[in-house]
Amino acid sequence: MFSKACEYGLKAMIYIASKSLDGQRVKIGDVADHTGTPEAFTAKVLSTLSRHQLLQSIKGPYGGFELDSHQLKTVRIADIVSAIDGNQLFEGCALGLETCNAEKPCPMHHNFVQIRNDLKHMMESTTIHDLATGLVAGESILIR
Amino acid sequence: MFSKACEYGLKAMIYIASKSLDGQRVKIGDVADHTGTPEAFTAKVLSTLSRHQLLQSIKGPYGGFELDSHQLKTVRIADIVSAIDGNQLFEGCALGLETCNAEKPCPMHHNFVQIRNDLKHMMESTTIHDLATGLVAGESILIR
DNA sequence: TATATTTAAGACAAAATTATCTTAATAAGC
């Protein structure tokens, strides 16, 4: 469903957000340790997400990554996935046709349209804050 | 969502099935022409699907590919996807955790469980026959 | 049996993704 880069980005964002809820900034090594993702690769993914302004990155001593209060409230799963994998999963044809819609559908179009809409809606209505609070409360896990 | 190999396999199967409904056997060149897929690569994918007994392949003059009447009735989208991409899309965790379930969920588990079930159900209840009849009736397209 | 036609299989190549390493840029604290 998602690329490895996207899985790592989502895990990292959820972890960083869970620390930001607590006012803590985290280093890339902490992120890798607590998400089980390769450190250097995750750093590149976070760099991409930072350019998309989905989190803050601060260089130097006491630096690291964090989400500000606006980002905590507004960043959605869909934003993270779009920034890394693009919007093919939401918008694209299951069979890869360039144009596929109700007028000119691929053979699977009608079977997928509802599920794709549900997926899109879920990703656009779930914020990183929603996921991070569940992690803080111990209701979910990111590793092992 | 699907790999290229899987997209090609699905398109090829739908095309071959649409011809089988008409009692026609088709050659790999015809399949490539009518699905817009790379011929040699599609041939390898069909070879995989043939080993999984999802279609018939006949060598030699007047040979080609076809679905027998049992295959037309019973082969489902889920069977084709599983044979090519495996069942990670149906069964796997969105964040790639090895174990992820209601007891030990990843932060996105509950958000995905319904959508994944819907997807699985759709793929397991839609047969290649269903898709091929729509194509034959001109209600859908495979190319362009 | 010989020939032509077709898929099968495996070697090879190209491209994309995943992963790592090195150097640069930035900023805190002395």
Add this chain to the structure above:
DNA sequence: GCTTATTAAGATAATTTTGTCTTAAATATA
């Protein structure tokens, strides 16, 4: 300013996926 800690960026490498090519195997027909 100097040193240290941190992310940024780019080079490089490894792996996987996608794609092609060549040869083998199978089969219909003469």
